[in-house]
Amino acid sequence: xxxxxxxxxxxxxxxxxxxxxxxxxxxxxxxxxxxxxxxxxxxxxxxxxxxxxxxxxxxxxxxxxxxxxxxxxxxxxxxxxxxxxxxxxxxxxxxxxxxxxxxxxxxxxxxxxxxxxxxxxxxxxxxxxxxxxxxxxxxxxxxxxxxxxxxxxxxxxxxxxxxxxxxxxxxxxxxxxxxxxxxxxxxxxxxxxxxxxxxxxxxxxxxxxxxxxxxxxxxxxxxxxxxxxxxxxxxxxxxxxxxxxxxxxxxxxxxxxxxxxxxxxxxxxxxxxxxxxxxxxxxxxxxxxxxxxxxxxxxxxxxxxxxxxxxxxxxxxxxxxxxxxxxxxxxxxxxxxxxxxxxxxxxxxxxxxxxxxxxxxxxxxxxxxxxxxxxxxxxxxxxxxxxxxxxxxxxxxxxxxxxxxxxxxxxxxxxxxxxxxxxxxxxxxxxxxxxxxxxxxxxxxxxxxxxxxxxxxxxxxxxxxxxxxxxxxxxxxxxxxxxxxxxxxxxxxxxxxxxxxxxxxxxxxxxxxxxxxxxxxxxxxxxxxxxxxxxxxxxxxxxxxxxxxxxxxxxxxxxxxxxxxxxxxxxxxxxxxxxxxxxxxxxxxxxxxxxxxxxx
Amino acid sequence: xxxxxxxxxxxxxxxxxxxxxxxxxxxxxxxxxxxxxxxxxxxxxxxxxxxxxxxxxxxxxxxxxxxxxxxxxxxxxxxxxxxxxxxxxxxxxxxxxxxxxxxxxxxxxxxxxxxxxxxxxxxxxxxxxxxxxxxxxxxxxxxxxxxxxxxxxxxxxxxxxxxxxxxxxxxxxxxxxxxxxx
Ligand SMILES: Cc1ncc(C[n+]2csc(CCOP(=O)(O)OP(=O)(O)O)c2C)c(N)n1
Ligand SMILES: [Mg+2]
Numbered sequence: 001x002x003x004x005x006x007x008x009x010x011x012x013x014x015x016x017x018x019x020x021x022x023x024x025x026x027x028x029x030x031x032x033x034x035x036x037x038x039x040x041x042x043x044x045x046x047x048x049x050x051x052x053x054x055x056x057x058x059x060x061x062x063x064x065x066x067x068x069x070x071x072x073x074x075x076x077x078x079x080x081x082x083x084x085x086x087x088x089x090x091x092x093x094x095x096x097x098x099x100x101x102x103x104x105x106x107x108x109x110x111x112x113x114x115x116x117x118x119x120x121x122x123x124x125x126x127x128x129x130x131x132x133x134x135x136x137x138x139x140x141x142x143x144x145x146x147x148x149x150x151x152x153x154x155x156x157x158x159x160x161x162x163x164x165x166x167x168x169x170x171x172x173x174x175x176x177x178x179x180x181x182x183x184x185x186x187x188x189x190x191x192x193x194x195x196x197x198x199x200x201x202x203x204x205x206x207x208x209x210x211x212x213x214x215x216x217x218x219x220x221x222x223x224x225x226x227x228x229x230x231x232x233x234x235x236x237x238x239x240x241x242x243x244x245x246x247x248x249x250x251x252x253x254x255x256x257x258x259x260x261x262x263x264x265x266x267x268x269x270x271x272x273x274x275x276x277x278x279x280x281x282x283x284x285x286x287x288x289x290x291x292x293x294x295x296x297x298x299x300x301x302x303x304x305x306x307x308x309x310x311x312x313x314x315x316x317x318x319x320x321x322x323x324x325x326x327x328x329x330x331x332x333x334x335x336x337x338x339x340x341x342x343x344x345x346x347x348x349x350x351x352x353x354x355x356x357x358x359x360x361x362x363x364x365x366x367x368x369x370x371x372x373x374x375x376x377x378x379x380x381x382x383x384x385x386x387x388x389x390x391x392x393x394x395x396x397x398x399x400x401x402x403x404x405x406x407x408x409x410x411x412x413x414x415x416x417x418x419x420x421x422x423x424x425x426x427x428x429x430x431x432x433x434x435x436x437x438x439x440x441x442x443x444x445x446x447x448x449x450x451x452x453x454x455x456x457x458x459x460x461x462x463x464x465x466x467x468x469x470x471x472x473x474x475x476x477x478x479x480x481x482x483x484x485x486x487x488x489x490x491x492x493x494x495x496x497x498x499x500x501x502x503x504x505x506x507x508x509x510x511x512x513x514x515x516x517x518x519x520x521x522x523x524x525x526x527x528x529x530x531x532x533x534x535x536x537x538x539x540x541x542x543x544x545x546x547x548x549x550x551x552x553x554x555x556x557x558x559x560x561x562x563x564x565x566x567x568x569x570x571x572x573x574x575x576x577x578x579x580x581x582x583x584x585x586x587x588x589x590x591x592x593x594x595x596x597x598x599x600x
Numbered sequence: 601x602x603x604x605x606x607x608x609x610x611x612x613x614x615x616x617x618x619x620x621x622x623x624x625x626x627x628x629x630x631x632x633x634x635x636x637x638x639x640x641x642x643x644x645x646x647x648x649x650x651x652x653x654x655x656x657x658x659x660x661x662x663x664x665x666x667x668x669x670x671x672x673x674x675x676x677x678x679x680x681x682x683x684x685x686x687x688x689x690x691x692x693x694x695x696x697x698x699x700x701x702x703x704x705x706x707x708x709x710x711x712x713x714x715x716x717x718x719x720x721x722x723x724x725x726x727x728x729x730x731x732x733x734x735x736x737x738x739x740x741x742x743x744x745x746x747x748x749x750x751x752x753x754x755x756x757x758x759x760x761x762x763x764x765x766x767x768x769x770x771x772x773x774x775x776x777x778x779x780x781x782x
Contacts, residue, residue, distance in 0.1 A: 196629055196688050198688050
């Protein structure tokens with residue numbers, strides 16, 4: 001819900017005349033931007049020219065525009081600030097498309113500036129012309145074609161406002177070359193009059209909040225189910241979540257995107273839920289009587305079979321995006337608002353209403369949860385000769401956990417193992433492509449994270465197939481001296497595809513073998529990075545320690561068992577309590593019915 | 601009683617539920633691409649558009665009013681409203697159908713070709729519906745009629761056996777009774 005009125009701006013103080021290109025640069029500075037990720041070309045040359053003379057803006061030259069968008073996402077997700085991208089028209093813009101969709105799906109604030117051919121050439125199929133705003137209209141939160149340089153200051157500032165407020169997302173600003181050359185009076189963020197009065201609802205409805213906390217107090221088997229929205233609401237939301245969990249004594253689980261909002265070390269943490277989530281999290285979701293969804297959107301990877309999703313529960317759904325409430329799952333109490341603001345009000349209401357939980361019931365609930373926990377769902381059998389992928393992540397975690405560490409991932413089995421075996425205590429430490437599931441996300445995202453946190457340990461937990469999608473960004477890491485660690489769980493397969501083919505397609509491994517893999521160690525060296533390889537469990541610890549200690553980019557080729565599957569798993573079309581553990585996984589093909597096989 | 605959840609999100613097509621027509625009045629910022637964005641939203645999410653009208657209504661405020669008639673289950677209509685609200689260019693959304701003060705009107709131009717008794721009857725029916733004759737030849741009339749959409753449906757239905765050869769409709773416009781404005 002958005003309240004709209006016309007804003008009247010204060011007296012325009014600043015009326016300096018500038019070129020469009022200068023306006024772009026000045027607006028970025030006034031928005032507090034320090035870094036942008038980009039790639040030049042004919043249609044953005046005036047902006048690049050303006051950047052040339054601007055030492056306060058750091059431009060990171062990527063090797064592919066997709067890399068720029070993912071790097072900006074990594075930067076945004078690890079700092080809470082918007083990521084900024086600058087690319088040229090035509091192929092520059094189309095190459096950026098994947099990252100823009102990725103940011104939309106995972107609610108990452110990006111401002112993407114694209115060059116465009118001169119206004120009089122638009123529509124003539126000019127060289128490197130493409131309909132950028134047409135192409136990006138459905139993949140952005142909002143987009144603009146700037147036809148008049150006078151509108152540029154307003155659009156620049158408005159874009160940042162839209163990208164960062166409400167449910168965050170990408171905004172594209174398409175700027176024709178003549179507009180970059182044109183002159184106009186600059187206006188700062190406070191002076192511009194927004195054309196859109198975009199003011200999303202932040203504060204939740206007090207009546208519903210009271211209703212929600214009453215429900216929670218009456219519950220016998222509560223659960224907090226949190227998502228990326230808690231991370232997006234800032235560190236305060238994570239702190240409030242901890243406080244609320246403490247008050248209610250409720251167990252906490254989260255989506256893939258929400259990892260880190262609640263500390264893994266807390267006894268109330270159940271681990272991630274969903275298709276490859278923990279046994280205890282999924283069973284607790286299934287059996288709960290009151291579910292509090294905070295900044296999570298009941299994605300199909302989370303709910304499993306919908307008609308058996310938490311069948312005995314009353315559902316409270318808190319989300320900044322009204323369209324997420326009741327979209328996939330009907331809820332009893334829907335609260336539109338920012339996770340931090342609503343949590344704060346819930347805590348206040350809980351205290352003001354002097355609510356308390358039924359301690360006996362809660363103790364019973366925890367007893368049941370401990371029974372599920374005792375199943376030890378992430379157990380695996382180590383091998384004396386070969387490295388198990390789970391073991392690799394476990395050892396990596398062991399070496400990294402006391403460091404100031406940030407993790408990114410690619411997409412596949414390694415991503416799930418990273419989510420299962422790496423443990424996060426704080427928000428903004430975990431960067432992964434959840435909604436779109438973009439292979440090739442992790443390496444450039446690591447570049448963006450490392451730019452923001454030059455002295456931290458930044459690791460991309462990668463797959464052998466995914467890493468080849470954006471491998472060229474290693475050169476970016478070298479150029480800017482970014483000591484990112486690319487830790488490849490090399491199983492010589494598109495492992496997640498192979499797993500599905502094994503379980504659902506009669507072991508017909510159609511085109512999923514990673515044929516002709518490059519020698520990653522030599523490849524690292526060719527880039528000027530460090531290449532390391534571990535083949536035996538015995539050398540794993542030393543090699544990981546070496547990787548962490550070198551202050552240079554590292555490509556780590558961790559050879560793992562090739563045919564390992566990712567468990568536990570909720571087979572497609574099944575309910576949370578029909579989760580399958582590794583030990584029971586022999587004949588999964590017969591467990592998933594035909595209807596299940598049709599699902600993604 | 602709420603409808604049971606289907607087995608999977610992939611089955612969330614709500615086929616079993618009854619579909620209703622709904623008219624939404626949407627006040628949007630009048631800027632290039634806004635209509636594309638709105639129509640694209642319907643196309644991308646598989647919503648129906650039964651009729652669509654749009655025109656600038658306030659030049660100074662740069663706002664256009666879109667009236668969109670769509671069809672869906674209560675759940676889908678709720679989603680449509682939420683998705684319309686979510687567009688950055690949207691200033692206000694009103695579900696005219698569910699508003700007891702909602703008024704809907706449409707204008708139609710109807711060409712009827714007939715002779716003799718049918719021609720006389722067409723004129724008589726037009727008179728009952730308060731349709732105006734805006735063009736005539738010895739063998740045809742063009743009528744202009746305004747009214748609620750179902751009145752126009754009814755008029756067209758009666759004209760069909762009397763020689764209706766062409767029908768042009770504006771699509772639905774809406775406003776609410778009383779002093780309050782959108
Ligand atoms: C860009 C893109 N193309 C295709 C896919 C489909 N896909 C999902 S996982 C996967 C295999 C990933 O292989 P790898 O990176 O080696 O990871 P593993 O599963 O082996 O750990 C593929 C092809 C995808 N997610 N993204
Ligand atoms: Mg692999």
